[in-house]
Amino acid sequence: MSQDAALFDTIIVGAGTAGCLLANRLSADPRRRVLLLEAGGVDDYHWIHIPVGYLHCIGNPRTDWLYQTEAAAGLNGRRLRYPRGKVLGGCSSINGMIYMRGQSRDYEAWAQACGDESWRWGQVLPYFKKHENHWRLDPGAAPVSEDFRARHGHGGEWRVEKQRLRWDILDAFAQAAQQAGIPASEDFNGGNNEGVGYFEVNQRKGWRWNTAKAFLRPLCLGRSNFELWTGAQVRRLLLEREDGALHCRGAEVGTPKGLETVRLKPGGELLLAAGAIGSPQILQLSGLGPAALLQGLGIEVQQDLPGVGANLQDHLQIRAVFKVQGAKTLNTLANSLWGKAAIGLEYLLRRSGPMSMAPSQLGAFAKSSPDKTWPDLQYHVQPLSLDAFGEPLHGFPAFTASVCNLNPTSRGTVSIRSADAADAPAIAPNYLSTEDDRRIAAESLRLTRRIVAQPALAAYRPEEYKPGPQYQSDEELARLAGDIATTIFHPVGTCKMGRAEDAMAVVDSRLRVRGVAGLRVVDASVMPSITSGNTNSPTLMIAEKAAEWVLGGT
Known part of the structure; x- marks a missing residue:
């Protein structure tokens, strides 16, 4: 050579x-x-x-x-x-x-x-x-x-591609979001991503x-x-x-x-x-x-x-969990041998169902307050719940509505x-280190509660499991966000x-x-x-x- x-x-x-x-x-x-x-x-x-x-x-x-x-x-x-x-x-x-x-x-x-x-x-x-x-x-x-x-x-x-699954509980959340004032969206990628709909994914x-x-x-x-x-x-x-x-x-x-x-x-x-x-x-x-x-x-x-x-900037998601009744979620489906077998068979035969799932299926982009010109919040909504990533799914039916501040001021x-x-x-993102980020964390949790309280979800009788309805003030919600929030790896x-x-x-x-x-x-x-x-x-x-x-x- x-x-x-x-x-x-x-x-x-x-x-x-x-x-x-x-x-x-x-x-x-x-x-x-x-x-x-x-x-x-x-x-x-x-x-x-x-x-x-x-x-x-x-x-x-x-x-x-x-x-x-x-x-x-x-x-x-x-x-x-x-x-x-x-x-x-x-x-x-x-x-x-x-x-x-x-x-x-x-x-x-x-x-x-x-x-x-x-x-x-x-x-x-x-x-x-x-x-x-x-x-x-x-x-x-x-x-x-x-x-x-x-x-x-x-x-x-x-x-x-479009996702190869749907869930009734996610459809109901999308309807509830619209009832709360968030429009439906068929395309999050047109320049203004405000709206609610299923995410598109990089799959073949x-x-x-x-x-x-x-x-x-x-x-x-x-x-x-x-x-x-x-x-x-x-x-x-x-x-x-x-x-x-x-x-x-x-x-x-x-x-x-x-x-x-x-x-x-x-x-x-x-x-x-x-x-x-x-x-x-x-x-x-x-x-x-x-x-x-x-x-x-x-x-x-x-x-x-x-x-x-x-x-260094990153998106921090605040994971709110709601127990539901009468809804099929991954918690109950994947916690039984029959359910796991059905999931595996569906993917084997059709390349669809829970094994084809992205970590988040339904998305929404919303404004943390009416004075915002652009959406500054993103939701990742999932028909499942767990204490932390890598932990077992909960034994009760539930969904998770994770919300993040799209434009954090923490560095x-x-x-x-x-x-x-x-x-x-040493990686030090300094999450929630500004008053603005802490305020938006509290506002985003309130918006989540407002969506879940809409009529479209009433049939499932959602019950806030995390962080818990007893927390109401800005200070309490910001502190609770610090307890339950995780990175979305951005x-x-x-x-x-x-x-x-x-x-x-x-x-x-x-x-x-x-x-x-x-x-x-x-x-x-x-x-x-x-x-x-x-x-x-x-x-x-x-x-x-x-x-x-x-x-x-x-």
């Missing part, structure tokens, strides 16, 4: 949501030699592909980094499990499969924060559509409006559709100019100074064979796509981050970037603990993009790391503010734009 053949035009760190799309788009150019590095293994674990298998993937070292948050005052001293995908497909292999773009206002705010019109809603919409394959545009599907066709794509790699014929299937197989893995390394954890980036300027030249990688060095060709780029936890960790390990943190750990400061690991941090890449970073913002004068901006609007040539960050960490909904699909859009910039040399 010649020395030049050992060099790469592009090195992508992380084969998750963004990394798989980047690998596909960039290796489509046969002149470009592309290396994709994934710290986890291949996605051959059967529970990855069965939708309900997220229950077996989260908390499993085969597929999850097994992070935990720091104890949070806003959660009354609790720590939370913090799943992140450690496998091909990354979080798209273990997430809730919900297809959600967010709202147009999110992208207008990004454009303002970055001073770049290309992030406006009208400019990002074509990049959502480019890889979309929406079921309502399939041949033979019911006719749709021209407005719907203008908003959605067909024929791309990222399959979007009842199987999970992760980004490894969508973008790596079959074309990408068969290209002679493309290499994929699994079990390859980046220890640090290779940074060199030339004429006073800092350049990224490659990376040191821990592999099953030992420590290896991978290098870029002159003019090549390394694309950091390790996610909102992994990307700031790798930057800090490489000497790019807050100077005081790095110096305290004995790491030479290559570039003082105080925003690396700052600005947290991701910080390495040592110079060893094997040490998990961390973003830890390498945010922004204007040149923003000292906390880590990357510019083209995702290039400040002061380092040949290095971009391309994942959810670059979001200046969290989107109003699930974050997987916006991350794909970011990668789609970045791939175009890399190929165009801009």
Whole structure:
């Protein structure tokens, strides 16, 4: 092998949501030699592909980094499990499969924060559509409006389907939400997602559709100019100074064979796509981050970037549980041998039913108060209940109405603990640390109660089990939110993009790391503010734009 053949035009760190799309788009150019590095293994674990298998993937070292948050005052001293995908497909292999773009206002705010019109809603919409394959545009599907066709794509790699189940109790909740003033919605992805309806999911014929299937197989893995390394954890980036300027030249990688060095060709780029936890960790390990943190750990400061690991944002869901009567829920169905057998048989024969379930089936977007211009709350409603994720289902019929503040003002941090890449970073989301977040938590619980009190649910005689109807004041409800709330696993913002004068901006609007040539960050960490909904699909859009910039040399 010649020395030049050992060099790469592009090195992508992380084969998750963004990394798989980047690998596909960039290796489509046969002149470009592309290396994709994934710290986890291949996605051959059967529970990855069965939708309900997220229950077996989260908390499993085969597929999850097994992070935990720091104890949070806003959660009354609790720590939370913090799943992140450690496998091909990354979080798209273990997430809730919900297809959600967010709202147009999110992208207008990004454009303002970055001073770049290309992030406006009208400019990002074509990049959502480019890889979309929406079921309502399939041949033979019911006719749709021209407005719907203008908003959605067909024929791309990222399959979007309707769910293959329904529940009477969820239909009743949807009717109750409408009675409470929340309109019905058939499309949460038109720019304003206000309404109630069943979520659409990233599945194909009842199987999970992760980004490894969508973008790596079959074309990408068969290209002679493309290499994929699994079990390859980046220890640090290779940074060199030339004429006073800092350049990224490659990376040191821990592999099953030992420590290896991978290098870029002159003019090549390394694309950091390790996610909102992994990307700031790798930057800090490489000497790019807050100077005081790095110096305290004995790491030479290559570039003082105080925003690396700052600005952490996440969606915190407040899980309200209601006992019901006369309703079929998963609690009773899955707590009997007959019920489990029926569930398994339905999936085996039809690829439908509870085994095809996303973690949340029914969604709603609402306003926490009448003075809001846009919806600022999202509901994930489930025909089941349990004390905590991973715990057994309750022995009584019940449903859970989880509600989250879409636009939290609390901000947290991701910080390495040592110079060893094997040490998990400290993750401190600082949930409910602002008065605004605590107030909206209380208001969201009140809205949940108002929905459940509507006539459509009366036949099921709902009884509030958690947090409990005895809690009424803002102070009580905010404290109870701290007791029962959990993450929905949407961390973003830890390498945010922004204007040149923003000292906390880590990357510019083209995702290039400040002061380092040949290095971009391309994942959810670059979001200046969290989107109003699930974050997987916006991350794909970011990668789609970045791939175009890399190929165009801009």
